Amino acid sequence: MADGNLTLKKLRFKYISCLFLSIIMYIAATAGFIYGYKLTQTPVLAVLLFHDVLEKPQAPWEITPNKLYYYIDKLLALKYKPVDPNNFENLLNNGFEGRHFMITFDDGSENEYQAIENLYKKYGIKSVLFILEDRFGIPRNITVEGVKTLQKECGTYLGLHGRYHKKYTEQLKEKTDLGKITEGSRIKLSNMFNCNLKWIAYPFGDYNQKVIEELKTKTAANLAFTIESGNLNNSTDKMTLNRYMYLGGQNPNGEDSDFNMGLLPPADYSNGQLIITLSAMVFFFALSRSYLCWKYYKALQILKIKA
Secondary structure: OHHHHHHHHHHHHHHHHHHHHHHHHHHHHHHHHHHHHHHHOOOEEEEEEEOOEOOOOOOOOOEOHHHHHHHHHHHHHOOEEEOOHHHHHHHHHHOOOOEEEEEEEEEOEHHHHHHHHHHHHHHOOOOEEEEEHHHOOOOOEOOHHHHHHHHHHHOOEEEEEEOOOOOHHHHHHOOOOHHHHHHHHHHHHHHHOOOOOOEEEOHHHOOOHHHHHHHHHHOOOOEEEOOOOOOOOOOOOOOOEOOEEOOOOOOOOOOOOHHHOOEOOEHHHHHHHHHHHHHHHHHHHHHHHHHHHHHHHHHHHHHHHHO
């Protein structure tokens, strides 16, 4: 009789321990699933930067049309939505849900005209083109009429890339009045294209605090873009907005850099999926523990009857 009571006591302990462990694992699995799902839904606002679009790229920043479309297709498959540049500031200032991307081009080379036109015709995507004042009239660069055509037929949004393609920090070292020169180009090109160029893209992505102060105090620009990777939100400094710049062949294995992204897929999306997978494993393990609990329970009932 004493042995029977001891066996009953041990079995009851195993049953309670198993039940407690199962409950803890169910709670953990549920919490993990909820957290993982929230991660997969993390809002993303990303600005992408391209330069020349050529059939035979020679430099890391050049890309083929098919590779460009490949990335756009991949973004769309991951439920990114292309941003109309006219709505970009609203998203940036007021918040957003879901995943978004905006396409930008720097310099204004001739081949970018075709790329911007094709993106609009193929996907309905409106691009941003950051232009240089001194490039007009130079061979292999987009013409004034070409820019106007893109504005009219493709909804292309214009920004300023400078009077000439030279680092702003170097211009300051040369004692040039950077702010005055930049504002002069901004006004001239705004009048030329009948729009208000409010955005600036730093040439070569180069800037420092003195450059920022020049632009803030001497120009009417309200946004400035770098070539530093990262997503944007309403707390981002408006004078140092990140852009994912395409650079091919930057990985050790020779593959493209995917813009050094955490975008394809988004880092939070990947982490969320991993957490959901682990949570599912914990849930199924909890199920196995529940089955064991049921067996302990049945054994307890039998022992109690015998007792």
